[in-house]
Amino acid sequence: MMADKNFKKASxxxxxxxxxxxDGYMYGTIWENRDHDAxxxxxxxxxxxxxxxNRLKKAVKNDPAxxxxxxxxxxxxxxxxxxxALDQDTLKLVYTVxxxxxxxxxxxxxxxxxxxxxxxxxxxxxxxxxxxxxxHRYAYNLANGRFLWRNRVGAEALEIRVHIAExxxxxxxxxxxxxxxxxxxxxxxxxxxxxxxxxxxxxxKTSLLIEVEAFAKVGKGQEVYPSEELIxxxxxxxxxxxxxxxxxxxxxxxxxxxxxxxxxxxxYPEYDGKRNGPIAVEPYGAVTNLGIxxxxxxxxxxxxxxxxxxxxxxxPDSIDDQNYVMAVLVRGGVFGExxxx
Numbered sequence: 001m002m003a004d005k006n007f008k009k010a011s012x013x014x015x016x017x018x019x020x021x022x023d024g025y026m027y028g029t030i031w032e033n034r035d036h037d038a039x040x041x042x043x044x045x046x047x048x049x050x051x052x053x054n055r056l057k058k059a060v061k062n063d064p065a066x067x068x069x070x071x072x073x074x075x076x077x078x079x080x081x082x083x084x085a086l087d088q089d090t091l092k093l094v095y096t097v098x099x100x101x102x103x104x105x106x107x108x109x110x111x112x113x114x115x116x117x118x119x120x121x122x123x124x125x126x127x128x129x130x131x132x133x134x135x136h137r138y139a140y141n142l143a144n145g146r147f148l149w150r151n152r153v154g155a156e157a158l159e160i161r162v163h164i165a166e167x168x169x170x171x172x173x174x175x176x177x178x179x180x181x182x183x184x185x186x187x188x189x190x191x192x193x194x195x196x197x198x199x200x201x202x203x204x205k206t207s208l209l210i211e212v213e214a215f216a217k218v219g220k221g222q223e224v225y226p227s228e229e230l231i232x233x234x235x236x237x238x239x240x241x242x243x244x245x246x247x248x249x250x251x252x253x254x255x256x257x258x259x260x261x262x263x264x265x266x267x268y269p270e271y272d273g274k275r276n277g278p279i280a281v282e283p284y285g286a287v288t289n290l291g292i293x294x295x296x297x298x299x300x301x302x303x304x305x306x307x308x309x310x311x312x313x314x315x316p317d318s319i320d321d322q323n324y325v326m327a328v329l330v331r332g333g334v335f336g337e338x339x340x341x
Contacts, residue, residue, distance in 0.1 A: 007312055010111040010336055017332030018103050018201060019138065019261060023244075024095035024147070024252035026226060028088040031157065031217045038092050041224060041250040043080045043243050080243035082250040086221040091151055092213065095257055097142075099200040099208040103131075103329050110336075117311040124315075125326055126202045133323050134330065135198035137264035139190050140183045145175035145214055147260035149252075150225040155216040162193060163211040169196075175214075181277045182266065201330065227253040262331055267320035268294040269301060281327040283335075303328045307335070 029038040084091065104122020109115040125131075141147065145158050152158065158175030171189045178185050193210075200208040218224065227244040244251050263280045270276050276294075279287055283303035285295030295302040306316055306325050316322050 007113045007117065008111045009308070009312075010106075010109045010114040012108055012110040013106055013114070013336035014108040014334045015103075015329050015332045016100075016107045017258075018100045018330045019258060020098040020100065021254045021258040021261065022096045023246055023254050024093050024257050025246065026082070026224060026250040026252070027092040027094070028084040028224075029090045029092050029215070030088055031090045031215070034090055034092065034159075034215050039085075039088075040248070041082050041084070041091075041226075042248055043082050043226075043245050043250055045078060045239070046081055047076070047078045049076055077240045078238055079241040080239065081223060082226050082243060083223045084218070084221055089217055089220045089222075091148075091216045091218055091224045093148060093151070093216075093252065094211075094213050095147075095252075095254075097210040097212065097261065099197050099210065101200055101203040101206050103201055103326065108336075114311060117313065121310050121315075122326070122329070125322060129319070129322065129326075131198040131201040131326070132194070133319075134264065134327055135194040135201060136190065137183050138197055138261055139194035140178060140185070141261045141263060142193070142210070142212060143171075143173040143175070143187070143190050144178035144180060145173075145216070146180060146263060147212075147252075147257045148175075148214055148216055149256065149260065151216050151218065155218050157215075157217040159215040161213040161215075163213075164193075164196065164208065165211070166209065167196065169193075175216075181273050183264070183278075224250070226250040227256050262327065264327060265324060267318075267324045269299060270294055281324070281331050283328060283333070304335070 026041045027038040028041050104119050104126065106115060106118055109118070142162055143160060145152050145160050148158075152175070160173040160175050162171045162173070163169070169192075171193055173189065177187075178190075196208055199205060229242040229244055231242060244253055259280050263278050265271075265279045265281050265285065266273070266277075268279065268285050271278070279285060279294060283295075284293040284297070285302070286293045297305060301321070303325060306321050307328070310316055310322075310325060316325070
């Protein structure tokens with residue numbers, strides 16, 4: 001595809017996400033009877049008395065009397081918590097993922113030439129790559145249970161079940177068999193699931209509904225970890241930690257589950273498969289909990305640099321860069337320049 005001298009970049013440009021994830025509902029069960037016996041996990045409100053643990057100002061740190069005065073004032077908190085019952089040892093998490101086609105078509109674009117460039121870019125990618133690598137990685141992140149986040153840590157056993165009713169297909173994965181550091185494990189069951197995802201993203205069919213059940217054997221009565229709600233004004237709330245629930249059932253945000261499924265970017269420059277593992281697909285490679293953007297624009301590996309060049313006819317030489325750009329489009333978002341650029 002050659003660059004068009006009449007090309008005009010869109011100031012209004014948006015893509016709808018193509019992996020639509022539901023909230024995840026949390027239940028407690030017993031590992032040996034996990035097929036038949038599960039009950040919703042309810043949130044419990046606790047009032048606790050904490051001790052001073054924050055860094056001290058120099059004036060307090062060097063004055064024992066002032067330190068003792070602060071220690072005497074208890075750190076009273078009201079928090080939400082969620083745990084298994086004492087006769088339960090396994091967390092069950094249930095959610096769905098809908099895969100949609102049409103990645104190559106913007107949902108909003110105010111430039112006909114840019115729209116055509118994007119459509120041609122996506123059509124060429126589907127013809128050459130067919131979303132095979134991206135689909136493999138999405139399927140892999142379902143199989144390894146990455147979406148369990150903290151609930152995965154320290155679990156004695158992990159089992160992930162995936163069901164697609166339309167094809168009457170069922171898969172059962174041992175989550176610990178699949179690494180969180182790379183996507184190299186060869187498994188025909190993952191490949192079979194990935195093929196259905198790739199066919200949908202490539203437009204062979206319009207949608208695909210994936211049902212997921214995950215079981216983590218964490219231990220009797222152990223705490224589990226739903227999503228935590230963001231409290232914008234902590235001074236006015238009565239609780240210092242508010243957990244997410246749906247109709248009283250502890251739950252995980254769809255955004256958090258989706259973030260785990262799209263944690264497939266091993267193409268950023270600093271990836272080494274050890275300290276720097278896969279990160280979630282983001283336009284600047286942002287990892288907020290580390291405060292790092294792994295794809296700063298100055299290195300020319302950010303989404304906008306690669307996407308703008310490709311949609312104008314300058315295709316990236318690297319297949320890794322192509323996969324990354326298309327993964328951001330699957331993620332969706334608003335990518336127009338706007339009126340002030």
